Amino acid sequence: MQIKDIDKTIFVFLTRFNKLLSLVSPLRLLYKRYPISSYITNPALISGRPRISLGQGVHIRDWARIEAVDGVGGEPGGEINIGDNTQAGYYLHIGASKNVTIGSNVLIASYVYITDHDHGISLPNVPYMNQPLKSAPVTIGNNVWIGEKVSILKGVTIGDNCVIGAGAVVTKSQPEDSIIAGVPARTIKKTKNRIQK
Numbered sequence: 001m002q003i004k005d006i007d008k009t010i011f012v013f014l015t016r017f018n019k020l021l022s023l024v025s026p027l028r029l030l031y032k033r034y035p036i037s038s039y040i041t042n043p044a045l046i047s048g049r050p051r052i053s054l055g056q057g058v059h060i061r062d063w064a065r066i067e068a069v070d071g072v073g074g075e076p077g078g079e080i081n082i083g084d085n086t087q088a089g090y091y092l093h094i095g096a097s098k099n100v101t102i103g104s105n106v107l108i109a110s111y112v113y114i115t116d117h118d119h120g121i122s123l124p125n126v127p128y129m130n131q132p133l134k135s136a137p138v139t140i141g142n143n144v145w146i147g148e149k150v151s152i153l154k155g156v157t158i159g160d161n162c163v164i165g166a167g168a169v170v171t172k173s174q175p176e177d178s179i180i181a182g183v184p185a186r187t188i189k190k191t192k193n194r195i196q197k
């Protein structure tokens with residue numbers, strides 16, 4: 001074995017080991033849905049498991065922070081739904097205080113942030129961390145490719161087949177088949193890649 005292959009060998013071993021750990025974890029039983037064909041390896045933090053639902057064949061790589069926030073004052077907590085065969089890279093962060101729904105066959109690169117809420121900022125003399133959340137659901141369609149270091153903010157709907165360029169901050173909804181980039185993100189062109197489900 002060549003020296004340069006050692007890193008790769010360790011990487012493959014750790015990936016398989018983490019998949020195995022995910023497969024046998026009793027925490028799987030706490031999720032709303034977590035089929036045997038899906039895995040989240042070595043997460044940093046998962047909260048609100050009973051409100052998190054994964055489709056078949058969902059793969060989420062290491063250091064994900066996935067939070068379905070508890071409801072306050074009798075409100076229902078946030079829900080997170082991820083469709084079949086959706087794949088996410090390292091350091092995915094999803095925060096849901098109402099609802100984040102991601103479709104099927106969605107490709108998510110590393111360091112992606114998806115949130116359906118902000119801290120309130122309107123009350124004077126109240127620290128931001130203590131202000132009530134402002135929330136609006138986020139929906140991402142099927143066959144969407146989300147590039148590296150993208151942020152998708154509250155109230156945004158992304159249509160089927162969209163591509164979101166690296167580093168984009170998506171503040172407004174985008175129609176299907178759009179290629180989106182920039183801060184704030186705008187449609188730069190349309191794609192011909194159309195897979196409805």
Ligand SMILES: CC(C)(COP(=O)(O)OP(=O)(O)OC[C@H]1O[C@@H](n2cnc3c(N)ncnc32)[C@H](O)[C@@H]1OP(=O)(O)O)[C@@H](O)C(=O)NCCC(=O)NCCS
Nearest residue numbers: 108109146147148163164165166167168179180181182188
């Ligand atoms: C969005 C993307 C797919 C577009 O690729 P493309 O169709 O080849 O686009 P082009 O290179 O023709 O760029 C078109 C225009 O958009 C701009 N643009 C492209 N990507 C951009 C981005 N991420 N942010 C801002 N502007 C971008 C280009 O500068 C160009 O502008 P111009 O017309 O003023 O010169 C690609 O640029 C990208 O961001 N890919 C994501 C890579 C990634 O995160 N990979 C992770 C692997 S899972």
